[in-house]
Amino acid sequence: MKIAAHHTAPLYDWTMHNAEFNDARLVAVYDAECSWSRDDDFFLSVVNETPAARVLDLGCGTGRLALGMSAAGHRVTGVDPALASLEAARRKPGAERVTWIEGTSAFLPDRSFDVALMTSHVAQFFVGDADWDAVLFDFSRAIVPGGRLLFDTRDPRARAWERWNPVDSRRTLAMSDGSAVTIWTEVIAIAGTAVTFTHHYVLEDGELLSTSTLRFRSEDEVRSSLERAGFTVENIFGGWNREPVGAADGELLVIARRVG
Ligand SMILES: C[S@@+](CC[C@H](N)C(=O)[O-])C[C@H]1O[C@@H](n2cnc3c(N)ncnc32)[C@H](O)[C@@H]1O
Numbered sequence: 001m002k003i004a005a006h007h008t009a010p011l012y013d014w015t016m017h018n019a020e021f022n023d024a025r026l027v028a029v030y031d032a033e034c035s036w037s038r039d040d041d042f043f044l045s046v047v048n049e050t051p052a053a054r055v056l057d058l059g060c061g062t063g064r065l066a067l068g069m070s071a072a073g074h075r076v077t078g079v080d081p082a083l084a085s086l087e088a089a090r091r092k093p094g095a096e097r098v099t100w101i102e103g104t105s106a107f108l109p110d111r112s113f114d115v116a117l118m119t120s121h122v123a124q125f126f127v128g129d130a131d132w133d134a135v136l137f138d139f140s141r142a143i144v145p146g147g148r149l150l151f152d153t154r155d156p157r158a159r160a161w162e163r164w165n166p167v168d169s170r171r172t173l174a175m176s177d178g179s180a181v182t183i184w185t186e187v188i189a190i191a192g193t194a195v196t197f198t199h200h201y202v203l204e205d206g207e208l209l210s211t212s213t214l215r216f217r218s219e220d221e222v223r224s225s226l227e228r229a230g231f232t233v234e235n236i237f238g239g240w241n242r243e244p245v246g247a248a249d250g251e252l253l254v255i256a257r258r259v260g
Contacts, residue, residue, distance in 0.1 A: 017211055017212055017213065018082070018125075018210065018211075018212050019208070019209070019211075020199055020210035021061060021080075021082035021084070022082040022084045022085065023084060023208065023210075024084045024087075024088075025203065025208065026201060026208060027062060027082075027085050027088050028088070028175065029173065029175070029181050029183070029201060030061070030062060031062050031064075031088060032173055032174075032175055033173055033183075034062075034064065034120070035064075036064060036068065038240040038241075039120065039152065039240055040064065040068060040119070041240070042240045042242075042253065043065060043117055043150060044065070044072060046115075046148075046150055046255060047069055047074060047115050047117070047150070048072060050114050050115050050147075050148065051073070052073055052074060053074045053075070053113075053114040053115045054074075054075045054113045054114045054115075055069050055074045055075065055076045055077070055113060055114070055115045055117070056077050056108065056112075056113040056115070056116040056142060057069070057076060057077070057078045057079070057116075057117055057118075057119070058079050058080075058105055058108075058116065058117070058118050058135075058139075059079070059080055059118050059119075059122030059125070060078030060079060060085075060086075060089065061080055061082070061085045061089070062085050062088040062089050062092075063078055063085075063086075063088070063089025063090075063092055063095065063098065065117075065119055066078040066089065066098050067089070067092055067094050067095065067098060070094055070097045070098050071094055074115075076097075076098045076099070077098070077100075077101060077113070078098055078099070078100050078101070079100075079101045079103055079104070079105070079107060079108070080101075080102065081102065081103060081104050083102055086100050086102055105134070105135045105138035105142075106134075106138060108138055108139075108141065108142035110141050110142060111141070111142070111144050111145075112142055112144075113144065113147060114143075114144060114148070115143075115147060115148045115149075115150065116139050116142060116143050116147070116148070116149050116150070117149070117150040117151060118150075118151040118152075119151065119152060120152070121152055121153060121154060121214065122151070123151040123153045124153055124154065124215050124216065124217075125214065125215075127194050127213050127214070127215045128215075129225075132215070132217075132225060133228065133229065136149075136225055136226065136228070136229035137229050139229070139231075139258075140229045140230040140231065140258060143258045145258055145259065145260040146258060146260045147257070147258045148234075148255060148256065148257055148258070149226075149254075149255075149256045149257075149258065150253075150254065150255055150256075152251055152252070152253050153216075153217055153252050154214075154216060154250060154251060154252070155216075155218075155219070155238065155245065155246070155250050155251060155252050156193055156217070156218055157218075157246065158250025160250060161187050161190070161195045161197070161216075164185040164186065164187050164195075164197050165185070165186060166184045166186050166200075169183070169184045170182070170183070170184040171183055179203070179204050180204070181202065181203055182202040183200065183201055183202075184199075184200050185199050186198055186200070188211070193215060193216045193217065193218075194213050194214070194215050194216075195214055195216065196211065196212070196213040197211070197212060197213075198210065198211045199211075199212075217252075219236060219252055222236070222252055222254060223236075226256050230259050231257060231258055231259065232256065232257050233254065233255075234255045234256060234257055235253075235254075235255045236252050236253065236254050237251070237253040237255075238251060238252070238253070239251060239253075240253070
């Protein structure tokens with residue numbers, strides 16, 4: 001049986017895309033699957049290079065890293081258009097020390113953050129070039145001169161989408177209420193460097209679907225778009241242990257600085 005995902009956010013059209021972040025049942029699955037990991041260690045270690053920083057986490061989701069950065073002594077603002085994810089974040093221990101904003105980069109105040117970041121490939125949700133340029137310009141406005149922008153985006157050369165198929169991606173997850181969820185992903189369209197895929201979630205009372213499109217930008221595209229928006233690139237690593245691009249995890253881990 002297929003049951004429809006529930007969509008509530010007024011700020012974003014969730015009816016076709018990204019239900020995984022805005023349906024409370026799927027948000028619980030996301031949280032059960034995505035615990036603190038080496039990507040969080042990487043980002044926290046870079047943020048810690050700016051002590052007691054004012055940090056913006058755009059696309060903070062259910063707040064795992066935002067809460068970790070707050071616990072490490074930073075003043076954190078988490079922004080996300082997905083209300084169900086933010087509600088999950090607000091229920092977690094320490095949430096009262098983080099400022100949570102239901103919104104997008106358009107909501108950011110000027111010159112207010114020492115460090116801004118997008119993690120777990122939030123950057124790839126900006127599919128069109130105009131949307132990507134707009135978010136980078138919003139960051140450029142919101143970060144103080146000399147401040148840093150950090151994000152991860154998958155290196156298209158690693159072709160991660162080829163593993164997003166019902167065989168390689170299939171797994172079963174045990175939930176804290178004792179139920180089990182079987183999950184798999186299938187790519188449904190590839191248009192240039194934009195990949196559209198559907199996650200299938202088989203819960204005990206039926207199946208939910210969530211469809212998303214992600215853009216895979218090359219290292220050259222990332223560098224030139226950052227320069228256009230007023231950033232200099234300090235480093236781009238290919239893996240979570242700061243390996244060179246092409247040598248490790250198929251990532252582009254970007255550390256850029258707002259030109260002073
Ligand atoms: C894969 S999750 C990552 C969440 C979190 N950063 C983490 O590490 O778990 C992607 C997040 O990007 C958010 N997102 C999607 N489109 C966005 C947009 N236009 N502006 C800001 N956030 C967006 C989603 O709501 C979702 O919470």
